[in-house]
Amino acid sequence: MIDDITRQRIIDTAQIVEVIGEFVQLKKRGANYIGLCPFHNEKTPSFSVSESKGIYKCFGCGKAGNVVNFLMEHEKISYADALRWLANKYHIEIKEKELTQEDIARQNERESILIATKFAYDFFVRQLHHTDEGKSSGISYLEKRGVRSDIVQKFGLGYSPLYNRAFFEYATQKGFQPDVLQKAGLVNKGNYDNYSGRIIFPIFNLSGNVVGFSGRRLSNDETIAKYFNTPDTDIFHKGQLLFGLFQSKRAIVEKDQCYLVEGNLDVLAMHQMGMENAVASLGTSLTIEQIQLIKRFTKNICLLYDGDPAGIKAAIRGIDILLQEGLNIKVVLLPEKHDPDSFSKTVTDVAFREYITQHEQDFILFKSEILLKDTAHDPIKRGIA
Ligand SMILES: [Zn+2]
Incomplete structure (x- = not known):
């Protein structure tokens, strides 16, 4: 908790014109400042x-x-x-109050996991851009996948070296305790790097802190899991x-719509094609918490799926949960055998956006059409219908 005096x-310190000016272009008009409203669409x-009234x-x-x-x-x-955002901007130190010993211990642990995670993030980014291995393995992989360098920057992608103690040794040299690195999910119980030889997709919380990673293997070695995600930690659920x-929340609010895709690379492809309101669910089926997260920004969700029968089935599964939440x-449906990532490599960005906006269909109609089609081919179901 932030104590009342600090609050x-x-x-008192925050300058409203200065703060809002970071997000909205304001012009002085008489005693006040005016600008285009960031909360609704307008041209004038x-x-x-009001500076004086705050x-x-x-x-x-x-x-x-x-x-x-x-x-x-x-x-x-x-x-x-x-309040923390403002305190940070105006360099005001926040003293948290009324914490029990247990709270403090837990908070310290959370804090150290957060710090270790940020440290790892910086390490992975540096490895990708400033080492020979990072360039020859990581960058070349991303180039092969057609990921533009501005997208690599925007999502803070990184690389974890193949040598499976590289991060552990560097971090402990810099004073990190092995148990903190383990609790942060960065190394395993034997203190070997969890992400070695992987491209790193950092996962940010809404405040922009890195809280975990999704690491994709570069090799075709099927004996290794394609993705390794941070296990649940104190800061990562x-x-x-x-x-x-x-990266997408601003565009989701502006467009009042959120595209839900399956993989991290699909999110990157969407941004690259100029559709910056796209998220992916980290390899799990959607949870209520994730849906509520989206609902803070928009009530309109559009699911993008592979147009083959499996993709269609996947589209139907788990949708009830979305409907129940009032979304x-x-x-x-993308052209058969395509996900957003692969499809984006076959067409121009204009054609990509056009295809998607022109093929959006209402889910309820979509579902009944599918069921009808199913029934037409199935004499038993037709009998029941
Ligand atoms: Zn408004």
């Missing part, structure tokens, strides 16, 4: 900020509040995180995170 200090500015108000959609409300609404973060959400579901 007040943060609110009706969003007004509030903003949109005369178009009615959104209003103080600087903390703005951050909560715009960045989709909690009250406490909005797979079922509560979505790959790409941090509007659309489905796009």
Whole structure:
């Protein structure tokens, strides 16, 4: 918890025009500042900020509040995180209060896992870009897959060297304790690197902290799992995170729609094709927590699937959970044998976007069509129908 004195200090220090100015282009108009409202679509500015009153108000959609409300609404973060955001911007030290010994121990552990994870992230990124092995194995793999370098940067991709103590040795040299590295899921019980020889897809939480990794093997060696994901840690709960959400959240709000794809590379391909509102569920089937996460940004979900029968079945499975959560579901079937990643390599970005927007169909209709088709080919089911 942030104590009241610090909270007040943060609110008193924060300059609303300066903070909102980071997200909205503001122009001085009389005593106030005006700009285009970030919460609804408009061509003439009706969003007004009052420096003296410390509030903003949109005369178009009615959104209003103080600087903390703005951050909560715009960045989709909690009250406490909005305060932390401001404290960070204005270099105000936060002292957390009323913690038991147990809380402190747990918090320290969480904190050290977070620090070790960030340390590993920096290591992996450096390995990819600044070592011969990273360039010859990692970069060349990404180039072969057609991933553009701006996308590599945007998603903070990295590389973990083949030598399976490379990270462990470096980290312990820098003072990290083996048990922290284990708890962070970076090394196994024998202190061997968990991600060696893999391309690293970092997973960010909504505040932009790296909390875990998804590592993809580079070889075709089927005896090794294709992906290795961070096991659940104090900071990483797979079922509560979505790959790409941090990079996509702004576009999801703007477009008021979220594309759900199956793999990390599909998310990258979508961004590369100019559809920056795409997330993937980290290799699990969708959980309620993940759906609620998306719901904070939009109620409109569109599922992209491989157009073969297995893809269609996958599209139908698990959709009820989305409908129960009151979401509007659309489905796009890609040309047979294609996922978004492979499809994106066969067409221009314009054709890619056109295909997807033109093939969005309502899920309920989609499902009944499939069932009808099924019935038509099946005399027994036809009899029942
Ligand atoms: Zn508005």
